Amino acid sequence: NTDQHKDRFLEVVRDLEQGKADVATMQEVCQSWVKDLKKKHKGWAVSYHEQTSNTQCPAGKGNVAIRPGKGSRFAEAYPLPGEGKNFGIACVAFGFGGHRTHACSAHLSTYDTNAAVVRRGETERIRAITTPWIDAKDAVIVAGDLNSQLTSSELDPLYLYPESRSQGRFVEAGQLAQKRKKRVGPATHRKGKIDYVFFSENH
Numbered sequence: 001n002t003d004q005h006k007d008r009f010l011e012v013v014r015d016l017e018q019g020k021a022d023v024a025t026m027q028e029v030c031q032s033w034v035k036d037l038k039k040k041h042k043g044w045a046v047s048y049h050e051q052t053s054n055t056q057c058p059a060g061k062g063n064v065a066i067r068p069g070k071g072s073r074f075a076e077a078y079p080l081p082g083e084g085k086n087f088g089i090a091c092v093a094f095g096f097g098g099h100r101t102h103a104c105s106a107h108l109s110t111y112d113t114n115a116a117v118v119r120r121g122e123t124e125r126i127r128a129i130t131t132p133w134i135d136a137k138d139a140v141i142v143a144g145d146l147n148s149q150l151t152s153s154e155l156d157p158l159y160l161y162p163e164s165r166s167q168g169r170f171v172e173a174g175q176l177a178q179k180r181k182k183r184v185g186p187a188t189h190r191k192g193k194i195d196y197v198f199f200s201e202n203h
Helices: 006-017 031-040 115-135
Strands: 024-030 045-052 061-067 072-077 088-096 099-107 139-145 170-172 195-200
Touching (some): 006 024, 006 031, 006 061, 031 045, 031 061, 045 088, 061 088, 061 099, 115 139, 115 195
Parallel strands (some): 045 072, 099 139
Antiparallel strands (some): 170 195
């Protein structure tokens, strides 16, 4: 999450330009930054979902997925009632390592009075979107600011483990060195871990 700091956005773009990353996802990016990026890199696959606008991003802000090369794009606002913030997901799909890969930038609600219930609906929608891709043996990455604590039930539709409560098909980056069972990971915010990188269990 760039928190609408353009220098953070440009730092990630430089990494992509220098070949330091194969794909990137970011949240709270200004639409004008994305517009300039598309002009500069016409051959890149850039998927942008507009969430809202404010004084820092008067033309709009949202989340973006960027592949520095050819790829297809998908974006959707979660079809759920909310308080006008239009949260959603933006994905790019591309060939990598001999298989098709989908990389998605996700942002979950934090403004709703019943935010936990809304976020649960949003993760269920992410599961519905990504399940056909996983069933097709594609690799899927879902990364972003999910505004949810590690043990919260709103993340159950994404997590594969622990099996007793999880209903998803993803292993989170923090689990990779922990035998994939416990939900662990360093704090990414003063409230704890709220930012995640999920990898589909089939790759």
